[in-house]
Amino acid sequence: MVIQYFPGHMAKTIREVTEHASQIDIIYELRDARAPISSKNPIIESMLETKPRVQLWTKADLADRPLTNHLAKEESSVVLVVDLHHDPVDRLLAQATAAVLPTHTVVRALVVGIPNVGKSTLINRLSSKAKVNVENRPGVTRHLQWITINPQLRLLDTPGLLWKKFDDQGAALRLAALGMIPRTHVPTDEIYLFLATYFFHHYPDRFASIYQYEGSDVMELMTAVAKSRGLLRGTSFDEDRVYEIVILDLQRGKLGKVMIDGPL
Numbered sequence: 001m002v003i004q005y006f007p008g009h010m011a012k013t014i015r016e017v018t019e020h021a022s023q024i025d026i027i028y029e030l031r032d033a034r035a036p037i038s039s040k041n042p043i044i045e046s047m048l049e050t051k052p053r054v055q056l057w058t059k060a061d062l063a064d065r066p067l068t069n070h071l072a073k074e075e076s077s078v079v080l081v082v083d084l085h086h087d088p089v090d091r092l093l094a095q096a097t098a099a100v101l102p103t104h105t106v107v108r109a110l111v112v113g114i115p116n117v118g119k120s121t122l123i124n125r126l127s128s129k130a131k132v133n134v135e136n137r138p139g140v141t142r143h144l145q146w147i148t149i150n151p152q153l154r155l156l157d158t159p160g161l162l163w164k165k166f167d168d169q170g171a172a173l174r175l176a177a178l179g180m181i182p183r184t185h186v187p188t189d190e191i192y193l194f195l196a197t198y199f200f201h202h203y204p205d206r207f208a209s210i211y212q213y214e215g216s217d218v219m220e221l222m223t224a225v226a227k228s229r230g231l232l233r234g235t236s237f238d239e240d241r242v243y244e245i246v247i248l249d250l251q252r253g254k255l256g257k258v259m260i261d262g263p264l
């Protein structure tokens, strides 16, 4: 099955962002620190190419930091690897923005990223000390909204954006594993198969403590997962529940801190 997920509002958002180009000083591009390559949206990458950019690689608390930091060093724009819930994002972002735009006293930033990457969390963290002012200005549609964080910083908030065609189906599987593509659009058995194979290769000891499984067989692992959760009925179990358990354990960090952008 070819994975595709590009609802109409995403195409509309892309058009609207382009129309607002003249009002944007800088792009705050969010990616997931556990899969910073797969969560790089090629449309966002090519969007407003001439504008300066600060990347925020979110969910750093769930990421395998040495590997994430290594990839961050290879980027040409500034990258902040952050835990949006706990790091001082306002200070870090202000410093990075000042370094990239030293002459601006007022900054208008476009906040973009794939669904679920942390855009709302970022905006809420930044606005925690101020009253968020959502404007209904002419020309600003309900898809995009300007938010005044303080007199020096205004954000153009956008809905999550994916891209039309996943040339790399591996990237689509990785995003689905992290909950960024709805699971209704991706077969859960394929996500499971990817995760099990990936972990056997990159994190061979991770399943031992949580599922008491030390081998490297995807079918045996399923039985071990079912057993660990009391789902075994004789030798049979609900396979869909097992897929869900492994995927949710990944997303909640129960499989440890990860980087899932490595080769299979």
Ligand code: G4P
Binding pocket: 058, 059, 060, 061, 062, 082, 083, 084, 085, 113, 114, 115, 116, 117, 118, 119, 120, 121, 122, 160
């Ligand atoms: P979006 O606007 O880009 O769609 O993403 P949003 O901020 O809604 O974040 C999606 C989920 O990711 C939220 O969890 C949010 O708390 C979580 N999240 C965002 N940044 C970080 C981070 O740096 N670290 C961790 N561990 N989680 C992060 P949720 O379970 O969907 O909602 P909630 O339980 O927080 O209400």
